[in-house]
Amino acid sequence: MSKQGIIVTVIGIAIGLIAGYWYYAAIGCSSGSCAITSKPINSTLYGGLLGGLIGNLFEKKNKK
Numbered sequence: 001m002s003k004q005g006i007i008v009t010v011i012g013i014a015i016g017l018i019a020g021y022w023y024y025a026a027i028g029c030s031s032g033s034c035a036i037t038s039k040p041i042n043s044t045l046y047g048g049l050l051g052g053l054i055g056n057l058f059e060k061k062n063k064k
Contacts, residue, residue, distance in 0.1 A: 005059035012055015013048045020047015 001009075024043035032038045036046050 001059075002062075005056070008058050009052055009055045012058075013052040016051015016054070017044050017048040019051065020044040023047065 021040060021044045024037055024040045027037065028043075029037040035042070037043050
Protein backbone atom coordinates (compact mmCIF):
# COMPACT_ATOMS: atom_id res chain seq x y z
CA MET A 1 0.00 0.00 0.00
CA SER A 2 1.43 3.35 -1.01
CA LYS A 3 1.65 6.45 1.15
CA GLN A 4 -1.11 8.11 -0.89
CA GLY A 5 -3.34 5.05 -0.43
CA ILE A 6 -2.86 5.14 3.33
CA ILE A 7 -3.72 8.85 3.45
CA VAL A 8 -6.88 8.35 1.38
CA THR A 9 -7.96 5.44 3.57
CA VAL A 10 -7.34 7.39 6.79
CA ILE A 11 -9.35 10.32 5.44
CA GLY A 12 -12.16 7.90 4.59
CA ILE A 13 -12.06 6.46 8.11
CA ALA A 14 -12.19 9.95 9.66
CA ILE A 15 -15.16 10.96 7.53
CA GLY A 16 -16.85 7.65 8.33
CA LEU A 17 -16.34 8.12 12.08
CA ILE A 18 -17.92 11.56 11.93
CA ALA A 19 -20.79 10.33 9.76
CA GLY A 20 -21.39 7.34 12.03
CA TYR A 21 -21.66 9.50 15.12
CA TRP A 22 -23.86 11.99 13.28
CA TYR A 23 -26.16 9.13 12.26
CA TYR A 24 -26.43 8.03 15.88
CA ALA A 25 -27.14 11.56 17.08
CA ALA A 26 -29.57 12.53 14.33
CA ILE A 27 -31.44 9.28 13.63
CA GLY A 28 -30.27 6.62 16.08
CA CYS A 29 -32.51 4.00 17.63
CA SER A 30 -34.93 5.11 20.31
CA SER A 31 -35.93 1.63 21.49
CA GLY A 32 -32.37 0.38 22.05
CA SER A 33 -32.96 -2.86 20.16
CA CYS A 34 -30.95 -1.88 17.08
CA ALA A 35 -27.54 -3.57 17.11
CA ILE A 36 -25.57 -0.86 15.33
CA THR A 37 -27.32 2.39 16.21
CA SER A 38 -28.30 1.73 19.83
CA LYS A 39 -24.91 2.89 21.20
CA PRO A 40 -22.74 5.73 19.90
CA ILE A 41 -19.55 3.64 19.91
CA ASN A 42 -21.11 0.96 17.70
CA SER A 43 -22.45 3.48 15.22
CA THR A 44 -19.17 5.42 15.15
CA LEU A 45 -17.00 2.34 14.61
CA TYR A 46 -19.30 0.97 11.93
CA GLY A 47 -19.17 4.32 10.14
CA GLY A 48 -15.37 4.29 10.37
CA LEU A 49 -15.22 0.80 8.91
CA LEU A 50 -17.44 1.73 5.99
CA GLY A 51 -15.56 5.00 5.47
CA GLY A 52 -12.25 3.14 5.34
CA LEU A 53 -13.58 0.64 2.84
CA ILE A 54 -15.06 3.35 0.64
CA GLY A 55 -11.89 5.45 0.95
CA ASN A 56 -9.85 2.42 -0.10
CA LEU A 57 -11.84 2.25 -3.34
CA PHE A 58 -10.33 5.59 -4.39
CA GLU A 59 -6.74 4.37 -4.03
CA LYS A 60 -4.94 4.32 -7.34
CA LYS A 61 -3.51 0.89 -8.06
CA ASN A 62 -0.18 0.54 -9.83
CA LYS A 63 -0.28 -1.73 -12.85
CA LYS A 64 2.80 -3.84 -13.47
